[in-house]
Amino acid sequence: MILTVTCLATNIPLDIELDLVEQAWATDNNPKTINESWYKLCESVKERTGLEIEGNFELETLGGR
Helix, strand or coil: CEEEEEECCCCCEEEEECCHHHHHHHCCCCCCCHHHHHHHHHHHHHHHHCCCCCCCEEEEEECCC
């Protein structure tokens, strides 16, 4: 699954390939856990790629949607 984001500083789009665990967090629709899942997703992507999504990128699409 691809997470497409746009850099807030440069307005350049970027596609990030999510692993299976990140995909599960990205598709969490439970109102009680959705924010925690998004935080875990962002931290995982940061550890894996060095990209800090929160505060630096705007979410465009998830899986093309």
